[in-house]
C-alpha cells in the first residue's frame with residue numbers, strides 16, 4: 001500500500017533525477033514515473049474492489065440502507081405534514097443508524113480527526129443547537145449566496161473545528177448533519193490527510209452522503225429558504 005510518505009519520497013526522487021538533467025537520469029526518472037503511475041492505478045483498482053464489496057456487505061446486513069429504499073424513506077419524511085424540527089429529528093435518527101451500521105466498514109476511529117479539519121458547513125439552526133448545549137456565544141450570520149459561502153468557507157480548510165478537543169468531537173451527540181455523513185470506506189485514513197494540498201486531495205470513498213444531505217437541505221430550504229449557512233468557525237470564531 002502506497003502511503004503519503006512513500007509517495008512523496010518517490011516523487012522527490014523523480015524530481016532529483018530530473019534536476020540532474022543527464023540523458024540517463026531523465027530516462028530513469030521517466031521509468032520511475034511510469035512504474036509509480038502503474039502502481040497508483042493498481043492500488044486504485046484494489047481499493048475500488050474493496051469498497052464495492054463493503055457496500056454489498058453493508059446492504060446485505062442492513063437492507064433498509066439500499067439507496068432506493070433509503071431515498072424513499074427520507075422523501076416521505078420531507079413530505080410529512082410536520083414541523084421542520086420533527087422532520088430534522090427523524091433525519092438525524094436515520095443518520096445515527098447509518099453511522100452505526102457503517103462502523104465495521106470504515107477507517108474512522110476515535111482520535112482520527114482529519115475530517116474535523118475540513119470545511120465544515122452548517123446551518124444556523126445547527127449552530128443554535130451547539131450554542132445551547134455548550135453555552136458558547138455564536139455569531140449571527142447574514143444569508144449569503146451559495147458561491148459566496150463556499151468561497152469563504154474554503155479558507156477554513158486545514159483548520160481545526162472550534163469544537164475539536166484533543167482530536168475528539170466535544171459535541172458528538174449534537175454534531176451537525178454533515179459531520180454524521182462523512183467517513184472513509186477505505187481500510188486506512190490516508191486519503192483524508194489534510195497535509196495533502198487541497199488541489200491534490202480526492203474525496204475518500206463513502207456510502208453516498210447525498211442520500212442524507214439532499215433531503216436535509218430540501219426540508220431546510222422548504223422551511224426557510226434564507227436560513228444562514230456557513231463554516232462552523234464563522235458561527236464560533238474564537
Ligand code: SF4
Pocket residue numbers: 115116117120161162163164165168169170171172175176179232
Ligand atoms: S462538530 Fe465535531 S464532528 Fe463536526 S467538525 Fe466539529 S469536532 Fe468534528
